[in-house]
Amino acid sequence: MCPNGSLGRGGMSFIPHIYALHICTSALIRTSAHLHILSAHPHIYYFCFMTKKVRVRFAPSPTGGLHLGGVRTVLFNYLFAKQHGGDFILRIEDTDQNRFVAGAEQYIIDCLNWCGLNPDEGPHIGGPFAPYRQSERKDTYRQHAEQLVHDGHAYYAFDTTGELDAMREKFKSESDPQPQYNFFHRNQMRNSFTMGNDEVRQLLMEQPYVIRIKMPQEEQVSFTDMIRGEVSFSSNTIDDKVLLKADGMPTYHLAVVVDDYLMKITHAFRGEEWLPSSPVHILLWKYLGWQTEMPQWAHLPLILKPDGHGKLSKRDGDKLGFPVFAMDWKDPESGELISGFKEKGFLPEAFVNMLALLGWNDGSEQEIFNISELTEKFSIERVHKGGARFDFEKAKWFNHEWIKKQPVQDWQLTVKKDFEDKGISITDELSFIKVLELVKDRCTLLTDFHDQSWFFFKAPETLDLAAIKPKWNEAKKQFFLEFEEVVGALQDAESATIESAFKDLAAAYNIKAGDLLLPFRIMLVGAKFGPPVFDIAAAIGVAQTIERINYALNHFE
RNA sequence: GCCGCGUUGGUCAAUCGGCUAAGACGCAUCCCUUUCACGGAUGAAUGACGGGUUCGACUCCCGUACGCGGUACCA
DSSP states (O other): OOOSSOOOOOOGGGOOOOOOGGGOOSSEEEEEEEEEEEESSSOEEEEEEEEEEOEEEEOOOSSSOOBHHHHHHHHHHHHHHHHTTOEEEEOBOOOOTTTOOTTHHHHHHHHHHHHTOOOSBBTTTBOTTOOOBGGGGHHHHHHHHHHHHHTTSEEEEOOOHHHHHHHHHHHOOSSOSSOOSSTTTGGGSSBTTTSOHHHHHHHHHHSOOEEEEOOOSSEEEEEEETTTEEEEEEGGGSOOOEEEOTTSOBOHHHHHHHHHHHTTOOEEEEEGGGGGGHHHHHHHHHHTTOGGGOOEEEEEOOEEOSSSSSBOOHHHHHHHTSOOBSSOEEOTTTOOEEOBHHHHTOOHHHHHHHHHTSSOOOSSSOOOOOHHHHHHHOOGGGSOSSOEEOOHHHHHHHHHHHHHHSOHHHHHHHHHHHHHHTTOOOOOHHHHHHHHHHHGGGOSSTTHHHHHHGGGTSOOSSOOHHHHGGGOOHHHHHHHHHHHHHHHTOSOOOHHHHHHHHHHHHHHHTOOHHHHHHHHHHHHHSSSOSSOHHHHHHHHOHHHHHHHHHHHHHHHO
């Protein structure tokens, strides 16, 4: 399956892309890291194979809650890693000190834990490539940025925000509404291209500066995306991105490349929003001299709003009545609470299953997958290119399927907690489980259990009198009065025993049992819903049944 | 504006040139159930548009339209 030592043929368009990674069975698989830069001049391209352990990472910035799309990115990373016996790393990209939000990192870790997608390495558990927080690796980035300057691939820039704005304003035109800091304009800015060495040295000590990548002119930067195939960009359309900010922190562009290299990442999966800046990253891999180690890229499709346009954002969720975060997130600044799937009543298995099927399927008709089936069947090349609209109804369907599928023991504690929060304390675990078992077919969310079964634990106070009043009469009243005695004298309180006693008595009264069933239900439940009445009567017991009949009889008049 | 990536029912989607175009969610009708559900059955509903290539195109190519993303000292 994984022949050793074979090399790719050289022709530019004949490079065999090694997609079928999943066919390899050993933990060590062959990966191809290749990059080809098509330039006007000598075609330079590299193509090499190496054997190494699969390592993937999820690299969120701790700026708030963990979004659906984020969890799906985690999932795909996780599945790919586990499928290949590789490692899944959590790396915190906290390079923007302005957007840092306290508690966000722990929240992300908690979400991953709830989903069962725990990393093998990360800031909370450490690992051989620690630290895993970029803010703690600050010095590393500068060193590489300086190296790029030294090699002529980057330069110092001293322009202030005001000067940048002025430049953009000055060159703005109909055909170029957003002028870029690039080969065309950089010669007119204040940077180490336009200034003498002495002046630069002087300024370096005196004022803040950034390091920018020097984007080449007229170069096609192409790479093979595991999902999209060949993707190509002209270097002309990309500006000289800032690599190192004035505060000494790297931007994402520098940090991902440096860390992916240092952490020996073999496959980099991220959202599609990164596709346009991928040439910057590819060039950086090349300029830093690491191209043979470059990971294989896969840009995941976005998850879109159910209606309207654009990608799903936290605002849509609460507006449309469904969560967009994995778990409840309370913004420490504003105090705003944004709801999560966990608290909404989702099973983590269902949440993960639903996410996996949003943009991926295994080609069969199967829709319900557990994590080990997903791990076995997942393949990155079957991930769709186009974005998927999120449909909360379908998400609920997944949850319902999982509620029916999972043993009650797995989630009863969650439901118990929900009951307690709603004022019902559970004392008898065993009968609680029986009740859950009885009503689970009619619950799509864990929070539905309360509404579907509270009457097992508490007598109804208000009764739906309108449902029985029109057909209520003295004969029925007499029936129930006598039924109280019959039930009290029963040998056992099994559902079937109660049922036959009920029907026998109905026959004796010459009333159709069907005409008595609804009143009985109203007596026990208060309304027209719930599992079969005799099951309810059996569950609440003889004494409680009699009590409820009595209470109702007093209210039916 | 420019650059990139997309486009099969309302939504998620199968299809790798042979289509009378799967399946699921949702919706409708019926059956089951003397409640509400579950379950079962049936039904309505799909290849953006225009050109090529081909015996044959949803599938390959080119345009157009539309959507999305990017165009920051944010990630």
